[in-house]
Amino acid sequence: MINRRMILALSASVFLTNATHVALAEDKEAIIGVATAMTGTGAATGQQIAAGVKLAVDEVNASGGINGTKFKLLIEDDRTQPGGSVNAFNKLVSMEPAVIVGPTLTTFMLTLAPNIKRSEIPVFTTAQGAKVTEPETGGGWIFRAAPRIDTMIQSLIDYASKEIAPKKAAILYANDEWGKTGYEAFKKAGFKFDAVETFNFGDKDFSAQLLRLKSASPDAIVVWSSLPADAGLITNQLRQFLPTTKVICSNSCAVDEYYQLAKAGGEGVVTVAPWVPGLTPESDDWAKRLKASNASAVVSYTSAENYDGAMIAMKAIASVGDLDHGKIRDAILATKEYKGIVGTYSFDEKGDGLHGGTVVEWTNGVMKPVNAK
Amino acid sequence: MDPIYLQLVVQGLAIGAIYGLVALGFVLIINAVNVVNFAQGEFLMLGGFVGLTFGVTLGMPYWAVLICTVMVFAVLGIVFDKIIYQPLRGGDFATHLIGTLAAALIIRNVAQHIWGPEARSYYEPFQQKIFEVDGVIINPQHLLILAMTVLLVGTLYYFLYRTGLGRLMRATAQDRDTARLLGVKVGSIATMAFAMSLTIGGVAGVVVAPLFLVDLNVGFMAGLKAFIATIIGGWGSIPGALLGGILVGLVEIFATHFFTASFKDPVAFGVLMLFLIVRPSGMFAERVGDKA
Numbered sequence: 001m002i003n004r005r006m007i008l009a010l011s012a013s014v015f016l017t018n019a020t021h022v023a024l025a026e027d028k029e030a031i032i033g034v035a036t037a038m039t040g041t042g043a044a045t046g047q048q049i050a051a052g053v054k055l056a057v058d059e060v061n062a063s064g065g066i067n068g069t070k071f072k073l074l075i076e077d078d079r080t081q082p083g084g085s086v087n088a089f090n091k092l093v094s095m096e097p098a099v100i101v102g103p104t105l106t107t108f109m110l111t112l113a114p115n116i117k118r119s120e121i122p123v124f125t126t127a128q129g130a131k132v133t134e135p136e137t138g139g140g141w142i143f144r145a146a147p148r149i150d151t152m153i154q155s156l157i158d159y160a161s162k163e164i165a166p167k168k169a170a171i172l173y174a175n176d177e178w179g180k181t182g183y184e185a186f187k188k189a190g191f192k193f194d195a196v197e198t199f200n201f202g203d204k205d206f207s208a209q210l211l212r213l214k215s216a217s218p219d220a221i222v223v224w225s226s227l228p229a230d231a232g233l234i235t236n237q238l239r240q241f242l243p244t245t246k247v248i249c250s251n252s253c254a255v256d257e258y259y260q261l262a263k264a265g266g267e268g269v270v271t272v273a274p275w276v277p278g279l280t281p282e283s284d285d286w287a288k289r290l291k292a293s294n295a296s297a298v299v300s301y302t303s304a305e306n307y308d309g310a311m312i313a314m315k316a317i318a319s320v321g322d323l324d325h326g327k328i329r330d331a332i333l334a335t336k337e338y339k340g341i342v343g344t345y346s347f348d349e350k351g352d353g354l355h356g357g358t359v360v361e362w363t364n365g366v367m368k369p370v371n372a373k
Numbered sequence: 374m375d376p377i378y379l380q381l382v383v384q385g386l387a388i389g390a391i392y393g394l395v396a397l398g399f400v401l402i403i404n405a406v407n408v409v410n411f412a413q414g415e416f417l418m419l420g421g422f423v424g425l426t427f428g429v430t431l432g433m434p435y436w437a438v439l440i441c442t443v444m445v446f447a448v449l450g451i452v453f454d455k456i457i458y459q460p461l462r463g464g465d466f467a468t469h470l471i472g473t474l475a476a477a478l479i480i481r482n483v484a485q486h487i488w489g490p491e492a493r494s495y496y497e498p499f500q501q502k503i504f505e506v507d508g509v510i511i512n513p514q515h516l517l518i519l520a521m522t523v524l525l526v527g528t529l530y531y532f533l534y535r536t537g538l539g540r541l542m543r544a545t546a547q548d549r550d551t552a553r554l555l556g557v558k559v560g561s562i563a564t565m566a567f568a569m570s571l572t573i574g575g576v577a578g579v580v581v582a583p584l585f586l587v588d589l590n591v592g593f594m595a596g597l598k599a600f601i602a603t604i605i606g607g608w609g610s611i612p613g614a615l616l617g618g619i620l621v622g623l624v625e626i627f628a629t630h631f632f633t634a635s636f637k638d639p640v641a642f643g644v645l646m647l648f649l650i651v652r653p654s655g656m657f658a659e660r661v662g663d664k665a
Contacts, residue, residue: 202590205626240510
């Protein structure tokens with residue numbers, strides 16, 4: 001017989017169960033938080049992240065949401081400082097978001113990792129460092145809407161080994177986690193460097209390093225930088241000392257901004273692009289929509305990947321129907337064969353959604369896909 | 374000499390001249406009002422964007438870009454004096470440090486708001502032409518910067534030490550109250566100094582843009598290195614700014630060559646420490662009695 005006490009106990013247990021994950025009432029919006037650089041040295045890339053996510057949220061909301069769920073975008077500026085990224089992330093966590101889109105710099109994601117683990121909120125990123133999605137880094141809460149750097153480098157190395165096949169090679173890489181990842185990956189793949197040089201964040205003159213590389217008379221030089229501006233300056237200065245040496249570059253060269261900065265130095269540079277704009281009608285259409293929504297937004301793989309990541313996150317949230325982060329995480333992991341703007345996303349057990357890039361060569365100002373024969 | 378060392382000297386001179394050019398802005402303000410303007414590096418950044426707007430957006434020829442930049446920065450200098458320096462003019466070193474650092478942040482963020490965060494390229498006027506002399510590559514833009522720096526050093530030296538107005542400026546820096554008692558319009562002197570200092574910074578930004586890109590991040594490090602050059606050269610010394618800048622440029626490039634890039638900044642700051650210990654007054658120290 002059900003008495004009043006039992007009803008009370010049952011009501012209390014139902015209330016407590018619900019208290020652990022807030023159900024999405026019809027009028028309630030799920031929050032998508034973005035913690036990235038809106039100011040500081042990484043602002044150019046950070047604003048691309050925000051623009052991509054914003055377009056995704058705006059489009060979903062304009063079409064009435066997904067299964068009736070609408071979304072609210074909150075952006076917190078990390079000022080391109082590791083401490084700032086922790087503050088931005090914590091501030092977003094206090095606003096109870098369904099999913100957070102994090103910074104794209106590997107170093108920043110590694111700084112944030114303990115907080116991500118503790119908060120148990122799914123975090124999307126386009127940081128490509130291999131460590132980012134290792135289970136011990138984020139405890140399974142980090143999802144990557146970009147190819148892992150090692151898979152991308154492998155495509156580039158395969159092409160470089162077969163098609164460029166330098167007798168002598170040299171490398172100039174950024175003195176940070178990203179740069180070291182690139183250098184180690186080439187070494188691991190058996191690429192032998194006759195000269196190795198590094199550069200620091202904020203450097204503007206690379207002549208001392210380039211002259212040392214020049215003295216090794218390389219046929220090919222690998223440039224591994226995080227920012228298109230650095231890659232642009234380096235390849236531009238490189239052409240003064242080594243006008244004909246083949247340049248193989250990190251994906252910081254796989255954006256229009258790079259070519260514009262490098263001018264003549266960008267021509268013939270081989271790089272690996274997570275996405276080549278304009279190869280499909282869908283990506284063309286997307287680029288037009290991005291520009292229509294925000295004329296100053298930059299069409300790049302960063303904005304496209306973050307658009308895709310936000311779309312996948314929103315579909316997962318809507319499919320779960322509440323803000324149980326564990327369920328949202330499972331729904332993201334279950335995403336297979338999702339056709340995004342950048343490519344087809346299938347998440348593996350680590351949380352990696354994309355699994356390869358396209359090797360391209362800058363030809364007359366356009367990235368042309370090239371394949372190893 | 375091995376051509377590679379000669380090439381390193383050429384590059385070091387060019388980078389050093391840039392630091393010297395920015396350091397001249399520091400020195401001018403030190404000579405006029407005896408404070409350090411930590412926003413000086415940001416004028417280098419701002420000059421690049423203003424030059425880009427005149428040269429690329431409005432399609433002006435290079436000479437017109439330089440003239441328009443001079444005019445814009447002279448006005449900005451007056452504004453800077455009125456809203457940053459004048460309200461804090463009675464303050465101590467820390468007050469001006471915080472005030473000018475705040476100004477640097479504001480300038481940077483306003484620039485990002487106007488021009489966006491992406492770096493841009495601006496390759497006028499030599500269109501990236503380079504030439505080679507005995508295996509040493511010469512960039513004409515380097516020569517332009519070096520020539521401009523030497524010219525400015527000469528002009529400013531003449532102005533400060535050989536003209537009445539220059540002497541008034543240095544007298545104001547040495548003892549503001551006495552100068553005022555003697556009838557010097559100290560407020561106007563400060564305004565003029567800021568207008569000149571910002572103009573140097575802005576023009577430096579235009580001529581440096583082809584080498585460093587037009588980039589929000591260009592000012593901070595260049596400003597810091599120029600500040601080191603100012604100290605090494607001798608506090609407030611005009612020729613010291615140029616020679617200090619060149620020394621920093623050469624030290625940096627040879628440190629990168631002989632060690633690695635990671636040692637570049639520690640060695641530059643190490644040289645500064647050495648100067649502070651061995652010769653704290655810098656290369657061209659002035660006795661107080663010589664100042665005015």
